[in-house]
Amino acid sequence: MxxxxxxxxxxxxxxxxxxxxxxxxxxxxxxxxxxxxxxxxxxxxxxxxxxxxxxxxxxxxxxxxxxxxxxxxxxxxxxxxxxxxxxxxxxxxxxxxxxxxxxxxxxxxxxxxxxxxxxxxxTRYLVDMVSGSENIDPSSVIKDEARLFMLVVAEEEAVTAIELDLPEAARAICYYREGEFSLVDDTEPFVVGDEVVILTDSKHLAELKKRWPSTVVAQDSDEPKE
CATH class of the missing domain: 3.40.50.720 (NAD(P)-binding Rossmann-like Domain)
Structure with a gap:
């Protein structure tokens, strides 16, 4: 690299x-x-x-x-x-x-x-330490072909998670709205600017990147980054 x-x-x-x-x-x-x-x-x-x-x-x-x-x-x-x-x-x-x-x-x-x-x-690290929470390295849980993919909702995508029409082996799991974390509710539509985190099989990354070119991808640390 x-x-x-x-x-x-x-x-x-x-x-x-x-x-x-x-x-x-x-x-x-x-x-x-x-x-x-x-x-x-x-x-x-x-x-x-x-x-x-x-x-x-x-x-x-x-x-x-x-x-x-x-x-x-x-x-x-x-x-x-x-x-x-x-x-x-x-x-x-x-x-x-x-x-x-x-x-x-x-x-x-x-x-x-x-x-x-x-x-x-x-700050997050220190708060977790004081709270007694374990800090988990994402690479320890994102294994095999699992990947995390984040997209930013545009105006035409202010729909529900189901209506995003994601690939079969991909699920919207949480999102950030103005910096606040929330779990995805399949019946509640996203709003413009929401940062949506998707858990997906690596085989769908190319398709997802084509739809949302500016993204953040997390994966197993044993493999080179996308």
């Missing part, structure tokens, strides 16, 4: 080190030369000096040959811009980090479905 990071913050550096140790090709784009000089002495990866939200810089890291583009600077705006430019340049998968939840819905409207809010992830 080939991964490009925009920004050399702590998350980027630690993730890049872990990927490099596993034999993955890693490139870090950073606009601070002193930081690059410092990191290049301790990391076995490539560096590119420049602004990762600039088209010319992103073109230099060969978008068509890159499996992941992680936009992890300390600026939400820079991450969103870099992600949008990366999308237009043909990066296969783009992950956008934001700190302000107000950007989340905007990112989804722009087709940036792999949007993460680090503080939210940490």
């Amino acid at each position: 080939r991964t490009v990071f925009v920004g050399a913050g702590q998350v980027s550096v630690e993730t890049a080190k872990a990927l490099s140790e596993k034999g993955h090709e890693v490139v870090i784009i950073e606009n601070n030369k002193d930081k690059i000089d410092e990191l290049s002495e301790e990391m076995d990866c490539s560096f590119l000096l420049g602004d990762g939200s600039h088209p010319q810089i992103l073109c230099e890291v060969s978008p068509n040959q890159t499996d992941f583009l992680f936009c992890l600077t300390n600026s939400d705006q820079a991450n969103v811009i870099a992600s949008l430019i990366g999308h237009s340049l043909g990066f296969k998968r783009i992950v956008t980090s934001i700190t302000d939840p107000q950007f989340e819905s905007i990112c989804h409207e722009l087709g940036l479905m792999d949007t993460i809010i680090p503080s939210r992830t940490v």
Whole structure:
């Protein structure tokens, strides 16, 4: 796998080190030369000096040959811009980090479905810890040919789960409406903007992706990501 990071913050550096140790090709784009000089002495990866939200810089890291583009600077705006430019340049998968939840819905409207809010992830983990809940890695339950697929409901799809006309081995199991989790009720229609999670056999992924191109897919960690 080939991964490009925009920004050399702590998350980027630690993730890049872990990927490099596993034999993955890693490139870090950073606009601070002193930081690059410092990191290049301790990391076995490539560096590119420049602004990762600039088209010319992103073109230099060969978008068509890159499996992941992680936009992890300390600026939400820079991450969103870099992600949008990366999308237009043909990066296969783009992950956008934001700190302000107000950007989340905007990112989804722009087709940036792999949007993460680090503080939210940490908060959930700590709350679960205090509550005594076990944190289950999705890869431990999504096995064999099972896959999770998430779609965002468009205006013409504001129908019930049954009327979505999903493949035989696919079921809508839950959805998020304005960030709130709910289980699917087959008699209740979805509304525009709902994020619907579908459990499906992997054989239906191509069909689902054709209907909903901008998606998030979870699968067994032993296989390469879609």
